[in-house]
Amino acid sequence: MVLEAKNISFRYGKETSRILNDFSFQMESHERVGIVASSGFGKTTLCKILSGYEEPDHGEVLLDGKAVSSYKGYCPVQMIWQHPEQVVNPRLRMREVLNEGDEIEDRIIQGLGIEEDWKNRFPAEISGGEMQRFCIARALGRRTRFLLADEISTMLDLITQSQIWNFLIKEVECREIGLLAVSHSPALLERICTRICHLEKSC
Amino acid sequence: MKRVNGRMAAVLWLGIAVVFLTAVTLFGWRVAESALMTDFSRKNLPPNGAYFFGTDWMGRDMFVRTVTGLSMSIRIGLLSAGVSSVLALFLGILAAIMGKTVDSVITWMIDLVMGIPHILLLILISYACGKGFRGVVVGVALTHWTSLARLIRGEVLQLKEALYVRTAQKLGVSRWEIAWKHMLPHLFPQFLVGLILMFPHAILHEASITFLGFGLSPEQPAIGIILSESMKYLAMGRWWLALFPGLFLVFTVSLFDMGGESLRKLLAPGSTHR
Numbered sequence: 360m361v362l363e364a365k366n367i368s369f370r371y372g373k374e375t376s377r378i379l380n381d382f383s384f385q386m387e388s389h390e391r392v393g394i395v396a397s398s399g400f401g402k403t404t405l406c407k408i409l410s411g412y413e414e415p416d417h418g419e420v421l422l423d424g425k426a427v428s429s430y431k432g433y434c435p436v437q438m439i440w441q442h443p444e445q446v447v448n449p450r451l452r453m454r455e456v457l458n459e460g461d462e463i464e465d466r467i468i469q470g471l472g473i474e475e476d477w478k479n480r481f482p483a484e485i486s487g488g489e490m491q492r493f494c495i496a497r498a499l500g501r502r503t504r505f506l507l508a509d510e511i512s513t514m515l516d517l518i519t520q521s522q523i524w525n526f527l528i529k530e531v532e533c534r535e536i537g538l539l540a541v542s543h544s545p546a547l548l549e550r551i552c553t554r555i556c557h558l559e560k561s562c
Numbered sequence: 563m564k565r566v567n568g569r570m571a572a573v574l575w576l577g578i579a580v581v582f583l584t585a586v587t588l589f590g591w592r593v594a595e596s597a598l599m600t601d602f603s604r605k606n607l608p609p610n611g612a613y614f615f616g617t618d619w620m621g622r623d624m625f626v627r628t629v630t631g632l633s634m635s636i637r638i639g640l641l642s643a644g645v646s647s648v649l650a651l652f653l654g655i656l657a658a659i660m661g662k663t664v665d666s667v668i669t670w671m672i673d674l675v676m677g678i679p680h681i682l683l684l685i686l687i688s689y690a691c692g693k694g695f696r697g698v699v700v701g702v703a704l705t706h707w708t709s710l711a712r713l714i715r716g717e718v719l720q721l722k723e724a725l726y727v728r729t730a731q732k733l734g735v736s737r738w739e740i741a742w743k744h745m746l747p748h749l750f751p752q753f754l755v756g757l758i759l760m761f762p763h764a765i766l767h768e769a770s771i772t773f774l775g776f777g778l779s780p781e782q783p784a785i786g787i788i789l790s791e792s793m794k795y796l797a798m799g800r801w802w803l804a805l806f807p808g809l810f811l812v813f814t815v816s817l818f819d820m821g822g823e824s825l826r827k828l829l830a831p832g833s834t835h836r
Contacts, residue, residue, distance in 0.1 A: 412728060433734030445725045450747040459733050500733070 360388045360423050362409065362436060362505050362537060367418035369404060378404050379415070384556065388504055388537040391528070393548030396558035402541045403441070405558070406507040409539070410438040422504075433461055435504040439511045443490040447482045453493050454478040461500025470526040471496050472519075487514045495523065499530060505537040512547070524551055572824035579821030583636060583814070590633020597622065597630040597783045609802050616802040619795060624788075628807045631785040632814055634778075635765045638695070639818075642702035642768075643760040650707035651753055654714030658722065668715070672708045680705050684767055685776045698777045702764045710756040717752055721745050751829035758822035762815040769811060785811050 364384040370377045378401040386392050396402050407413040409420055411427045411434060420427045427436055440446050447456050457463055457478065471492040477485055491511060498506060508527075512520040528551055531538045542548050548555055605621035607613055615624035657668035675683065683705050688697035721727055727744050735743075771777040772786025780787055785807050792803035 410732065412732070434732040437732065440725065440729075446729045448726045448744050448747075451743065455743070459730055459735055461733065497733070 360435075360504050360537070361421075362386050362388075362427075363421045364405075364409060364415075365418050365421065367408060367415035367420065369401070369408060369413065369415050371404075379408070381418070382558075383418075386505075386537050386539065386554075388535050390554060391531065391538040391540065391552045393552035393555040394539065394541045394558060395545060395548060395555060398543075400558045402558060403509050406438050406509045406539070406541060409505075410434065410436045410507055412438065433500065433502045435502055436507065437498040437500070437503045437505070438507040438509065439491075439495055439498050441510040441513065443487060443494045444482060446494055447490060449482050451481075452478070453480055453482065453485065453490075456482075456493055457497055460497035461502050463496055463500060467496050467499050467530065470530065472522060488516075488519060491515065492523070495527070499536075503536055505539065506531060507539045507541075509541045510543070511540075512542075520547075527551075569828065572827045575820050576824040576828070579817045579824070582817055583821075586629055586814070587633045587636045590630045590636075593626050594630050594633075594783075597626045598781075599623075606800065608800075609806075615806040616800075618792075618800075618803055624802065624806060627783045627788060628785070628810050630783045631788055631807060632810055634782065634784050635768055635811070636761075636814065638698055638702070638768045639761045639764040642699045643706065643757055643764045645699070645703040646706040646764070647710055647753065647757040647760060649703065650710035650756070651714055651749075653707065654711040655718055657711070657715040658718035665715075668711070672712055675705060675708045680767065681770060684771055685774065688771055688776050693776060694779055698768050698771065701771070702767055705767075706760055706763055710753075710760065713752060713756060714749060717749060718745065721748055751826075755822055755826040755829065758818065758825060761818040761822070765811070765815055765818070 362385070364382060366381050366383055367379055368377060368381055369379040382405070384405075394402050394405065404413065408415050409427070411420070411430075414428065422430070422435060427434070447453075457468070473489075473492050473496060477489055477493075482490060491514065495511065506527075512523060515523065524547075527538070530536070538551075540548060540551060545555075599622065601617075601621040603621065604613070604617050605619055607617045609616045613623050613625060615628055617623055618627075653668050653671075657665045684701040687704055688701035691697040691700045721744065724744075727740060730740050730744060768777060769784070769786040769789070772784050773790045774786075775790070777786055778784045780791075788807045789804055789811075792800070792807075795803050
């Protein structure tokens, strides 16, 4: 499958400056692409547009030639956010958070080091790193074809980081899921990606 | 230690409020007959051992009359606050999810009702509905939904944009499931606390329009009636006719308020970690 952004432009509101300007980008599902840019250059915004959380002002996002926003139900492009506490409902147990994903296999849950006991807790009762593993697992559902990882390992210690990335690389390789990784650390992207793309300042 | 005490105090207050209010309501209901009983052999007695709150100019037991009046007030409060908060829930959710036109119409209605002084609107509605029990309930219900509706509208608008709701949409979770699992658990505490904090308003407004003569009819032993009748006898030194019913009205209202506040503290998300 191919995920493609065609000449997209975007700005938040009318008065603010343009974040993305006529940006085009293409990746296939066997690739692992790293996105590098300084703060405020639109890395997160790009992820949000690619996964359909935001509509671009101009241009379009296509998944195999079909607009991403036109996919009803489960979206094959899943995003993992930088702050896991914003994407889990504070009133649901972690087990229910996991159940929202698309038939998450036990292999994934074990591979990410999620312990059985954590599933019975509420989000306020586990750490950010533990919560992030749930979010990664939830995004790795059966129908996921592209995974957008927006600074997903910033809150983890180095050992956990390497554990999670090793698992993710293995997983996306054997299931042919395209991975788009955003990070401030060039060394990390160097290690995990097959291709690196630089975002230029627009406007 | 302090945190535990705070929570326990909240539970205690809630318990006291619930027990007292239920007791008054049920007891008042049972003795409603004797509240109307006149006995001229015992008229105008100041508070004493047999009649705690004294008796009035027709020899009616003021204690029984006070409790019956309170019971009536609580029932009116429950009914009108219930109707009012369901109305608020319905309109608040409609405003938030039905698009711009519906939203502006409902927001305009909220502003309109809020813009007119409560008591004026209440008198008009109650009078138009033929006063009495029905008039009071309809009047209170139609004037008190606004702030809760506004709160619920804001909450739903915020929830709609919450990242975990948007993520659930991307994960293909159905609209009903999102409403049931993600929205309702957040709305319920707001709704419940809003409902309970509406009682004291409802009771006070019931008493005040009854006092002004636009509410319940004079033969019913409502607190408003008792207070307005006792005005004539205050100058004769029969202070007990107004003091005890008034005190008990204030007491009931503040118990409701305290119960609502305790419940809010108990239901506030994350307050266990504070």
